[in-house]
Amino acid sequence: MRGPRPEPAEEPPDREWEQDLLLAAAYVSDAQYNRNVPFETSPRAIRLYYFYNHWTLRVATYVFICVDLSLALFEEPALFPLPFLATSIVEVLCLTAFFGRLVHFAKVTPQMVFWKDTKNICILVTIALTLLDLIIYGSLEAVQIHGIRWSRAFRPVFLINFPESRQIRRALRSLRNTLPDILYVFLLFMFSVLIFSLMALKLFGDRGLKTAEGSPYLTNILEIAFELYVLVTTANSPDVMMPAYDFNRWYSLYFIAYIIINTYIFMSVFLAVVYNNYRKHLKNEIRKLVYLKRHKMMEAFKILKVKVGTEFVVREAEWKRLARMVVPDISSSHLELLWRISDEGQKGHVDRMNFLRLADLLNIQVVTVNIRKHPLEAWAPRVYQSSASLFVQRMVRHRAFVWVYDVIILVNAIFIALDERSLFISRAEWFFLCLYVAEILLKLYTYEPRAYLGRKQFWNWFDILIIIAALVATVANATIQSARRYNSQQVLDIVLILRILRLLRVIVSIQRFRVIVTTLVNIGPTVLTFAGLVFVVYYAFAIVGMEVFQGKVRFFDPNFTSPDALVCGNPALRGSAFARARYCKNNFNDLASAFLLLTELTVVNQWHVIAGGFALATHQAAKLYFIFFHVVVVILIVNIFIAFILEAFFVAYSLEKSELETVIEKKIQELGVGIQEEEEQDKKPTDNVGSKDGGSSGGDGDHGGAAAKGLYCRIASNKYRTVDALLQRMFESEIAPDEEGPSLDEILSFSPSDMYVKNPNFENSA
Amino acid sequence: MRGPRPEPAEEPPDREWEQDLLLAAAYVSDAQYNRNVPFETSPRAIRLYYFYNHWTLRVATYVFICVDLSLALFEEPALFPLPFLATSIVEVLCLTAFFGRLVHFAKVTPQMVFWKDTKNICILVTIALTLLDLIIYGSLEAVQIHGIRWSRAFRPVFLINFPESRQIRRALRSLRNTLPDILYVFLLFMFSVLIFSLMALKLFGDRGLKTAEGSPYLTNILEIAFELYVLVTTANSPDVMMPAYDFNRWYSLYFIAYIIINTYIFMSVFLAVVYNNYRKHLKNEIRKLVYLKRHKMMEAFKILKVKVGTEFVVREAEWKRLARMVVPDISSSHLELLWRISDEGQKGHVDRMNFLRLADLLNIQVVTVNIRKHPLEAWAPRVYQSSASLFVQRMVRHRAFVWVYDVIILVNAIFIALDERSLFISRAEWFFLCLYVAEILLKLYTYEPRAYLGRKQFWNWFDILIIIAALVATVANATIQSARRYNSQQVLDIVLILRILRLLRVIVSIQRFRVIVTTLVNIGPTVLTFAGLVFVVYYAFAIVGMEVFQGKVRFFDPNFTSPDALVCGNPALRGSAFARARYCKNNFNDLASAFLLLTELTVVNQWHVIAGGFALATHQAAKLYFIFFHVVVVILIVNIFIAFILEAFFVAYSLEKSELETVIEKKIQELGVGIQEEEEQDKKPTDNVGSKDGGSSGGDGDHGGAAAKGLYCRIASNKYRTVDALLQRMFESEIAPDEEGPSLDEILSFSPSDMYVKNPNFENSA
Numbered sequence A, B: 001m002r003g004p005r006p007e008p009a010e011e012p013p014d015r016e017w018e019q020d021l022l023l024a025a026a027y028v029s030d031a032q033y034n035r036n037v038p039f040e041t042s043p044r045a046i047r048l049y050y051f052y053n054h055w056t057l058r059v060a061t062y063v064f065i066c067v068d069l070s071l072a073l074f075e076e077p078a079l080f081p082l083p084f085l086a087t088s089i090v091e092v093l094c095l096t097a098f099f100g101r102l103v104h105f106a107k108v109t110p111q112m113v114f115w116k117d118t119k120n121i122c123i124l125v126t127i128a129l130t131l132l133d134l135i136i137y138g139s140l141e142a143v144q145i146h147g148i149r150w151s152r153a154f155r156p157v158f159l160i161n162f163p164e165s166r167q168i169r170r171a172l173r174s175l176r177n178t179l180p181d182i183l184y185v186f187l188l189f190m191f192s193v194l195i196f197s198l199m200a201l202k203l204f205g206d207r208g209l210k211t212a213e214g215s216p217y218l219t220n221i222l223e224i225a226f227e228l229y230v231l232v233t234t235a236n237s238p239d240v241m242m243p244a245y246d247f248n249r250w251y252s253l254y255f256i257a258y259i260i261i262n263t264y265i266f267m268s269v270f271l272a273v274v275y276n277n278y279r280k281h282l283k284n285e286i287r288k289l290v291y292l293k294r295h296k297m298m299e300a301f302k303i304l305k306v307k308v309g310t311e312f313v314v315r316e317a318e319w320k321r322l323a324r325m326v327v328p329d330i331s332s333s334h335l336e337l338l339w340r341i342s343d344e345g346q347k348g349h350v351d352r353m354n355f356l357r358l359a360d361l362l363n364i365q366v367v368t369v370n371i372r373k374h375p376l377e378a379w380a381p382r383v384y385q386s387s388a389s390l391f392v393q394r395m396v397r398h399r400a401f402v403w404v405y406d407v408i409i410l411v412n413a414i415f416i417a418l419d420e421r422s423l424f425i426s427r428a429e430w431f432f433l434c435l436y437v438a439e440i441l442l443k444l445y446t447y448e449p450r451a452y453l454g455r456k457q458f459w460n461w462f463d464i465l466i467i468i469a470a471l472v473a474t475v476a477n478a479t480i481q482s483a484r485r486y487n488s489q490q491v492l493d494i495v496l497i498l499r500i501l502r503l504l505r506v507i508v509s510i511q512r513f514r515v516i517v518t519t520l521v522n523i524g525p526t527v528l529t530f531a532g533l534v535f536v537v538y539y540a541f542a543i544v545g546m547e548v549f550q551g552k553v554r555f556f557d558p559n560f561t562s563p564d565a566l567v568c569g570n571p572a573l574r575g576s577a578f579a580r581a582r583y584c585k586n587n588f589n590d591l592a593s594a595f596l597l598l599t600e601l602t603v604v605n606q607w608h609v610i611a612g613g614f615a616l617a618t619h620q621a622a623k624l625y626f627i628f629f630h631v632v633v634v635i636l637i638v639n640i641f642i643a644f645i646l647e648a649f650f651v652a653y654s655l656e657k658s659e660l661e662t663v664i665e666k667k668i669q670e671l672g673v674g675i676q677e678e679e680e681q682d683k684k685p686t687d688n689v690g691s692k693d694g695g696s697s698g699g700d701g702d703h704g705g706a707a708a709k710g711l712y713c714r715i716a717s718n719k720y721r722t723v724d725a726l727l728q729r730m731f732e733s734e735i736a737p738d739e740e741g742p743s744l745d746e747i748l749s750f751s752p753s754d755m756y757v758k759n760p761n762f763e764n765s766a
Helices: A018-028 A043-052 A055-073 A084-107 A111-116 A118-142 A150-154 A156-161 A166-204 A221-232 A237-247 A249-304 A316-326 A332-342 A352-356 A358-363 A375-379 A387-397 A399-417 A423-446 A458-484 A489-501 A504-509 A511-549 A591-603 A607-617 A622-656 A663-671 A677-682 A691-697 A701-709 A723-732 A744-748 B018-028 B043-052 B055-073 B084-107 B111-116 B118-142 B150-154 B156-161 B163-204 B221-232 B237-247 B249-304 B316-326 B332-342 B352-356 B358-363 B375-379 B387-397 B399-417 B423-446 B458-484 B489-501 B504-509 B511-549 B591-603 B607-617 B622-656 B663-671 B677-682 B691-697 B701-708 B723-732 B744-748
Strands: A306-308 A311-315 A349-351 A365-368 A674-676 A711-715 B306-308 B311-315 B349-351 B365-368 B674-676 B711-715
Touching: A018 A249, A018 A316, A018 A358, A043 A084, A055 A084, A055 A156, A055 A511, A055 A591, A084 A111, A084 A118, A111 A118, A118 A150, A118 A156, A150 A511, A156 A166, A156 A511, A166 A221, A166 A237, A166 A249, A166 A511, A166 A622, A166 B399, A166 B489, A166 B504, A166 B511, A221 A237, A221 A249, A221 A607, A221 A622, A237 A249, A237 B591, A249 A311, A249 A316, A249 A352, A249 A358, A249 A622, A249 A723, A249 A744, A249 B511, A249 B591, A249 B622, A311 A316, A311 A352, A316 A332, A316 A349, A316 A358, A332 A358, A332 A663, A349 A352, A352 A358, A387 A399, A387 A423, A399 A423, A399 A489, A399 A504, A399 B163, A423 A458, A458 A489, A458 A504, A489 B163, A504 A511, A504 B163, A511 A591, A511 A622, A511 B163, A511 B249, A591 A607, A591 A622, A591 B237, A591 B249, A607 A622, A622 B249, B018 B249, B018 B316, B018 B358, B043 B084, B055 B084, B055 B156, B055 B511, B055 B591, B084 B111, B084 B118, B111 B118, B118 B150, B118 B156, B150 B511, B156 B163, B156 B511, B163 B221, B163 B237, B163 B249, B163 B511, B163 B622, B221 B237, B221 B249, B221 B607, B221 B622, B237 B249, B249 B311, B249 B316, B249 B352, B249 B358, B249 B622, B249 B723, B249 B744, B311 B316, B311 B352, B316 B332, B316 B349, B316 B358, B332 B358, B332 B663, B349 B352, B352 B358, B387 B399, B387 B423, B399 B423, B399 B489, B399 B504, B423 B458, B458 B489, B458 B504, B504 B511, B511 B591, B511 B622, B591 B607, B591 B622, B607 B622
Parallel strands: A674 A711, B674 B711
Antiparallel strands: A306 A311, A311 A349, A365 A711, B306 B311, B311 B349, B365 B711
């Protein structure tokens, strides 16, 4: 009758507690209420659930996924070749692990839920297909026929469907949802390209014009369509026009019309469509998420509620048992503080509205605030408080200290730009290093070390890491140099980069820049979602590319004098733009090269030269591969990326101007037990946070208890939140706290189109 | 005591009547109330005001502006050279005209208002500077010293400050407002480029690597910074990486990091900042505009109000006199209809709320709706109603008629793609032309010609113009051919383009496409604003470029065999990428070439080759000109253009989902005297609009009067509105109808930052 207990909290910044709270409620409650507990509740099932969520198993799954994906490095065409037998054994091992994990998941999930989830079906099908492919390829190999390992392109499926990759799945969903809308625009765009191609054929086809390379100019409709598609990406921008322009000035109008319509207008429309869909679906998902969470909390409330007077409430005892169950290592003072925030009238029970807030409460960081003494002060108070020591501390805290070091960094920058081979300069570098080390030591002496190296003191960490790394590398290099009389190139490169990264610190001293940098740093983690998405797409394209193009283009060492070196080992490339630009190393001969080549294609410029090269080396149809890549990556994914950055900036901007406070935060403020994170952040050399203590505890005697113990709630400032979290918060602030909310089925079938209100709002909508 | 009467209406779609109404109110009113009438009211002043607004004077000013701007075509470096004396006389003439216009304006404006307006100051200063420049240049020329006509770069000032160029001024203001915000991002971006340059110098400078052309690779910090700036525009994308990549695979990481940070993230941030500012200021201007209009109407109300009972109202007689004064040619039935809409309870007077709507009422198009008979029917009813004629009409109205013609167009497309020199194909072209002419004649036979060629029947006009032009051109070509036995190239080209443009009609038959095309066509007019803005910026850059770079690069006919031809007449270009790519015709030797060159720079690709070429031909510092152009045009203007397109799509989208109805429209609907524009549009072959008549007039007898006369209000459908109009409407729907509104001074000092509400709205803000 008892639900499995959730994992002890590893405390990610914003954990979603609702599912755990619901389970714990079923466990806490003595009622036989488990209609909403969708799992077997036998002790064995609970152990299995435990085990499934154990971190070792999760990490193991990650490792297997990585191994499976990295197999492409060892298979033909390989960076580090291994025999087929070895890679196939490893692959089968991975597949077994995935299958085992899936079976395990099936055991802890109700059958119906399991089979409804497309994720599980996807994994099963992919496992089956991969096995099939392995068998076919293996048997063909046995009779010396070279097959194709087509299933390798599906490997990212495992990465996507791993439960923790929710962000990547959402990005993919957003991509899929955009497709129907973008399809019509794309068809129209292709139609426009075709009409212009036809015009070009008629206008220029018979003129006998020649390109700069001397080949005939726009004579074949397919070639024209390709050139015009390339012109949309601007990659062949003036070149494709020059022969016509040289012939007659007026023909340039044709190209200008083409560029305005297809490059500027259509590409902006693509961005508009993608952005609009991204917004729409993002908001829908957030609404779904918020309602789902609320639904779970409501269920938990139903399980625990008792009737007191006219209303249903949850009593203190149950409430605290619940919280303790979900966060086993919660301290009693922490729990007491949370209870004080929840229990409005100190009635010994909470009503539904306050109960619903429990999950949010658990996410509030509670910090122990006391005036921490500097360890040196505790150890040798006399010396630390001496006038010389106090002078040093005052000096370090002074604003001029920062300025002096900014100047030192800039002087250092000039030294770096100068030639480092002179003895004076290399000595100076040691001098600068000493100055930086001294700075860190002085700061550690002045500020409380634990505060100075707090979790969010990004720039302090940055300083220390850069300096320590530079120190180690410089010493290592000096050692190698004096011992063997040669510079290790790798170590030197690292030293150089570290030395230059130090310059970044100057930016942080300037307030205006710090704001922009902070926004950019905040976007960072979510940019990684896109890195995941891009990795998945690149991987699939790379596998296909490697199968089709391997060995067609080869790179020879520049000093190699064979005539083949100049045509990338393929005589078909003689005289091509590809060979002339020395692009031989842009090939599909191993996974790393393929990834780099795809990156170059994403950047777009010269992609037609690369596509043309591979088309010459194999077949003209090869261009389709490159066009398809352009449509998927540049038109869809890059636009979603831009949409994401725009959205992040707009949300950050609209919040900068507003004061979106949750009910809980207001409550915390009222109780006087809150500290703003900004307060900690902004005075960069963090004086101990306790300075706030005196001001806030003076309020009301009754609440002074917790505050005196030094427990405070940390209120996250707006600027440390992600777009997701911000939107959730905005949406939560709009639904009435006592609203029942839609039913579970309604929630799951939300669609973006029923979100729009009748009267768009002027302030915000446009 | 009488205010000058406004101009007779030329009826632009959405005229702003408020100023005229205010003036007319002062005129109508017998009260000595002219505190708010900011002009002299002597008969002479009124005549002057009349004359100032006369269309001949406006057109004349436009002509002088065009002449002044086009002078650059005739001045050194000229497309059509004229002596300095001729151009300077014309210029002085233009300046005199501008000055006269300004003096005239000063006469009809209160002194204080005149001198407060920066537009007027700008024009005055520019006139003075131009005269000064002319005198200096002329006297230097007289003593054989070649000066610089620097004032020519200011000529667009006249275009910008012309009263009708409000849209361009707004775009420029939006540009100026964006500058402070973008400056910090730009500095950060430059800092990042410099840090990466320093790294590149240290990492690659000493390796002795060579580029594909054999020149040293990244050895000079300035050159590196330029190359990296170019990499941000992706124009040298893989090329700049290849030598390092060939040397060591891992160095590619440096370039990937650079591209992600600077090309993707920073460029998106630029777009975000520009877009955000664009939005913010757009909304602020609209708010200002709406409040200003309301303020004027309020003043007019104050002038005319009389007390009836407890409230102030305007009586029917004054109301009608006012309307008649502002629109002298209004018909009495039209006026009666408007009055009926205004006077809610038929009390013979309107209250303030209803009075304020007068300006909007005057903008409502009132159309005479009656079942128009086909002229042929009126002329020969028997024949037109005969069964054969009715059969033809039914056939033409049938859906299959459209399909048959779509097939014909597609077959025609195949014929066009085929070789036209065969006799069969050229005969077929005549056949197709006949088919198209027949289609138009049939449609004109079936549909009422005035309805078929209505003002908004864009595609019908398109059809007819294309066919008539093709007919004329084909006949002309055939005549020339048979007379002189040669094809006129120009005429043939036009025929070809017209023939292919016909294919566009297929798109319009497909509903899904029609929606996108309609949105694009609606954006069209405002895109012209950007054309204006781009023209202004291009003109200034072209003048500077022509002064600096004229004659440095020359184009020789491809058949010209002088060795100079290959190096564009400048030995410094020998072996340069510029000469190799045959870019000689991209030069600043006349205004047309300069504009085309700037267009190429806007498209970005290969801009570094062009910049490099001109730097070689003159001086390395020339690159600064190109970098500056890139920052202004690509980073600022193109981003504003994208922001505009995004905004247009989003506003269109959010309105598609909503029913934003103004009070007036509701009223019109209630009275049953409205017709939706959509109803006219959507059934493309417009049956006479009268079909709606029967359904709507059946309503209430009392209101039937106007409706029976066939007068209806045309309610503009959402899709035929601009972003501006839509936003105005949205904002108007939000301010309470009885709100007093802020004072004039408050309105004029609105700033975007006080627009934001405390709690951002989830549905719309993000």
